[in-house]
Amino acid sequence: MKAIDQLREDPTQRVKIGVTDLDGVLRAKYISAEKLLSALDKGFGFCNVIFGWDIADQVYPDPLPDPGFADALASIDPDTIRQIPWEDALPFFLGDFRNDEGVAGAACPRSLLRRIVQRAEDLGFTARFGPEYEWFTYRETPDSLTRPAPPRPLTPGMFGYSGLRTSQHASFHRDLFDQLRSFGVQLEGLHTETGPGVLEAAVSHRPALEAADRAALLKLGVKEISYRHGFVSSFMAKPSASLPGCGGHMHQSLWRDGENVFYDPSAEGGMSKLLRHYIAGQLLFLPDIMPMFAPTVNSYKRYTEGSWAATRANWGEENRTVALRYIPGDGAATRLETRVPGADANPYLAIAAVLAAGLYGIEHELPLEMDAVRGSSYDQAIGNRLPKHLGQAAQAMRQSARVNSLFGAAFCDHFVRSRLLEWERFLGAVTDWEKERYFEQI
Known part of the structure; x- marks a missing residue:
């Protein structure tokens, strides 16, 4: 690669590398080009604490996966090289723990997706995904968010698909579109959504692993570009009880020999037999893999009736109220949209869950x-109800032998334990709602 050769010419220059933890947080650091060139061949050490703590860097209680917090073996993916336009074209790489034999190798979300992609390829399929994200942008800074007042949205009012609001902050929207493209995250579209300061972006479809990389970097890029404009952007699933939440929908299709196997012009509605199996697989697993789509306590507050978010494991054609939306078209456009994941979901885990469940349906x-x-x-009471909260969802995943066989016991044990700890920490918290409701009256 030309870019790698340029690093060899000046091994003292700085590069940035990032790996993704269970919560989808990109954990990154700067290293020298000399260190990176060495790591390309033999990997490098990255403290495995990132799989032993939560989203707030609080270490899991005993028993810890590794009380000594050793270095895990991280591997850099040279195909992920890009430049960060808002850091003076700094070279950037993504890594994972696919060669680590310890807790990091079992828990790493990107490594799990690599295994599921290989399963698809073994069946003769190339999976392509087009992630679609919604988020809220506020006129805040990380410092100002610490004050007790509610965060101020970028723009007021319920202005979905607004030409006015995008023009109002044209330089911000231009930078989102253009700088994300320079960062290797091409957008198909960017527009305002319903709600004050809400935006939505659709990422162009790519093979599954690359699509997940771009989804993770979209979220990082949106936040960093927002900072540079004096804003803060949040992919929290439900930041306001009175407004719709933020989805992280996954458009997907399977391809073989250059043909979209979801499309069959001779079938009713153009819906192939393989697609029907694929949908059936997702419907079967949906109630038991919800933590991979809805990983936080807040996630489940998005699933309310009339909110554009699914509440049952069901499907429909061109229907945005269901879990799985079949979108008919020609051989290029026919696809399935899984509408269950929230914007807070780890994209590697969401895509791995979607793809693995669909492939199970095809295989069986x-x-x-x-x-x-x-x-x-x-x-309509069609389809099983989705879990009501994280505790219920995590227990369902823990008790599912099918899910264990789909993703492996080592990953499931570690991931479910992390979700149950998140739930337990919430149960131990005293919220503003409780204080307002009970403090004086009781």
Whole structure:
């Protein structure tokens, strides 16, 4: 690679590398080009504490996965090289722990997705994904967010698809579109969504691992570009009880020999037999893999009727109230949209869960016995209800032998334990709601 050769010419220059933890947080550091060139061949050490603490850097209680917090073996993926335009074109690489034999290798989300992608390739498929994210942008800084007042949205009002609001902050929206493209994250579209300061971006579809990389870097890029404009952007699933939440929807298709296997022009609605199996697999697993789509306590507050978020494991054609939206088209455009993941989901885990469940349906030729939902899903009791909270979802995942076989016991044990700890920490917290409701009256 030309860029790698340039690093060899000046091994003293700085580069940035990042790995993703269970919560989808990009943990990064600067290293010298000399260190990176050595690590390309033999890997490098990265403290495995990133899989032994939570999103707030609080270490998991005993028993720890590794009380000594040793270095895990991280591997750099040279294909992920790009430049960070807002850091003077600084070279950047993504890594993972695919060669580590300890806790990091078992827990690493990117490594899990690599294994699922290999499973698809073993079946003769190339999986392509187009992530789609919503987020809130505020007129705040990290410092100002510490004050007790509510955060101020970038713009007021419910202005979905607004030409006015995008023009109002044209330089910000221009930088989002152009600098993300320079960062190797091409957007198909960017627009305002319903709600004050809400934006949505669709990332162009790519092979599954690359799509997940771009999704992770989209979230990082949006936040860093926002900082440079004096704003803060949040991908929290439900930052306001009175407004719709933020989705992290996954558009997907499977390809073989250059053909979209979801499309069959001779079938009803153009829906191939393989696609029907694929949907059936996702419907089967949906209630038990929810922590991979909704990983936080806040995630589950997004799943309310009339909120554009699914509340049941169901499907429909061109229906945005269901969990799985079939989008018919020609051989290029036919696809499935999994609408369950929130914007707070780790993209590697969300894509791994979607793909693994769909492939299970194909491998086992599961019949799609559920009828498509017509009209509002909220008015019909079609499909199993999705879990109501993180504790319920994590227990369902823990008790599912099918899920263990799909992702491996080592990953499931570690991931579910992390979600249950998150739930337990929430149960021990005293919230403003409790104080307002009980403090004086009781």
